[in-house]
Amino acid sequence: MPQTPTQVLSVSELNREAKYLLETSFPLIWVEGEISNLATPGSGHIYFSLKDKRAQVRCAMFRNRNMRIRFKPQNGQKVMIQAQVSLFEGRGEFQLIVEQMQEAGIGDLHKKFELLKQKLEQEGLFAPEHKKGFTQLPEMIGVITSTTGAAIRDILSVLQRRYPLAEILIYPTLVQGKTAAPDICKAIAKAQSDNRCDLLIIARGGGSIEDLWPFNEEVVARKIFQCPIPIISGVGHETDFTICDFVADQRAPTPSAAAELITPDINEIVYKIDRIELNLRQLMEGRIYIHQTALDLLKQKLEQQKPANKIIQDKQLLTHLRHKLDSLMQDRLSSCKQSIAITQERLKTNSPDKIIESHKTKVTTLNSKLTTLLNNDIKMHKHIVKSLARNLNAVSPLNTIARGYSVLESKDKHVVTSVYQTKVGNKIDAIVADGRLELEVLGVRSGDS
Template sequence: MELELNTSNENPIYSVTDITRQIKETLERGFPNIMVMGEISNLKLHSSGHMYFTLKDDNAQISAVMWRNRVNQLLFKPVDGMKIIARGNITVYEPRGNYQLDCFQIQPVGLGELQQAFERLKKKLFEEGLFADDHKVPLPEYPMRIGIVTSPTGAAIHDMISVLSRRMPSVEVILVPVKVQGIGAAEEIATAIDMLNEWKQVDVIIVGRGGGSLEDLWAFNEEIVARAIYRSEIPIISAVGHEIDYSISDFVADMRAPTPSAAAELVVKHQNELIELIRNFCYTMISSMENAISSHRQTVESLIQSYSFNRPQDLLRQRSQSIDDLTRRLEQSVNHYLEFTKRSVESLTTRIHALNPRLVLKRGYAIVRQNGSAISSATRLEIKKKAEIEFYDGTAVATIEQKEKKKNV
């Protein structure tokens, strides 16, 4: 059995392209500038800058796209799970035959959604210890160079420069220009903080912007900014919005300022205050020097009035007399020692002289030697051998014929 197709004019045959184009025209003409509420899922930010995502509710879903020029104008960062209202047109992507919502504006459903995201991140970072006081460091008392991370065209930078110039004209300001709202703003702020830390040439950093809605300030509630502030080795002041505005950056930073102008006032002392401090130091130094000089002057005056200072000659005479007395005692001791030594020498000389063998020979004694040795006993003489006899005035040689030992010796 064959199926026959009715090709009459009542049932024309369309090509895929033709039918898709007609569907496209029907949908795009039928649903212009509509608003759709749903939850974001499968969000992807393409390298081209275009943003693709799905809007869904409990029963259906629709693809959505937002082109780069519109993404750059967003005041907040869309994330998966965020409930939004998207305004746009229904379009058909012909190559795939898919219909999608071409968004030209999206916004969170009320402030509740952003506030919930704020509270979730706040709780998470608190539990991780990013708000701990023991991690915060004091600001330098007299910074010479201040880094500022903010928009180069906003009122905040002009206010801060005005305050700094008025309070401390000598301070140097290093501006790192960044976006402060919209897609990519948080990444730029975090990168700027990291860059100043790598440079290591500023003493303190101010991160902030002027006031605005919660959506406007959202970049300073991003986790990437909070973590950049936390890892900064340079003290950071967070100055976001007005006094009533609190951001995640305020909780992580080393100090919060209610406004950018207030941050500029906190970071430097007024030059008049510093001048007054220097004056006080000078007064204290001069006073201390005057007191020291006065004390030493009194000491000198006391010395001048003393007996020793007024009677130097008497002191010199007493010292001179003491020296003379010591000299006399020294001379006496030396003379006594010399006299004693002289007598001892004379006594020793007399004794040595008395023991001189020459003097003994002079009294009639003689020294007998035989075989080169002095003979002290007759028994030691050898008969028939020559002996040398030494007298006082000469020597004689004799031959020993006989020897005789005395009795009782």
């Protein structure tokens, strides 16, 4: 007699239990395969199959997740997905709920990026003590980028708007592709060789990790680190980070931000100068007002004194006071003009052009001193080498042979230094200054015989 089942599941209960087991048994996993049966309905969700040569699995990626994809998925495209294993209860179909998607190979690039970043960080290339400061009033700005991209247009626009006093020197380079990294290194070397720039901007617009990869190459990182000119990195968008950003002396989120970071606003400079001029003018007007008020008070007192016997004295006093007031006003006005002249001279003395020229003179002087010290050091080491050569020649066995002595050598190439090392009949060679003599031992006598 057949047994009565103790528990009977409905289809929906079975599918629900199966879904629970799948989702709780598997963590988020990465799966690589080829897209097929791609569907993009108006809801914004993406449905597709992920397959390889032997199997396939249904996948669903909802709108709030696929908005973060940086490329447009296509049928036949190889991708890597991070997904949750699940089950579509309505049809009982096994499926993957996709959290994120990358083009195949991106994972390897991320791993390569992290390994290089860790290596260079351990070597100290990112250390703050190696970061070079840069002037706030640059005279010459070098830009390393493509001449056809949007980055150079953005940089030139910002520099023209903020600080048109600076000169711009462009070092054209490729910013994408296999030959871009060595091309960037050549541009840095050219800027370093020219030695004309106060600082350099390395820039390009945003893109995928493959597009930005030249700025993650080790040769570029080391070239930036070795460059004595301060370098500002403005690569990609705000969310993009490259090895170039970490090793540069300053990182800016975009090319435009890099241009803003290194320059002051010319309007702010003009505003500060206008404020100084306004303060000086207000000070002068205040002093004149005080003396004018004092003069008016004196006139009032003069009008109040009416006795006839004091009129002449008052006129004389008034004339004297007027002369004194005029003299005082002239003195005050002269003092104010002198203060203005001194202030103007100070402004000229503190001009960025003079400061820059002073620093250039100091650099030239230091370079001359360094050249002199290096030449002296080379001469000293040459003298030491010659002295060592003379000492070496003095103890050389060849010099001894040249004076008429010889060295005896057995047929097995050992130097004969004792009569006990040979016997009658042995063949030996005598090494003299201009060759060898082949000898035969006819007799052996010790030193005491």
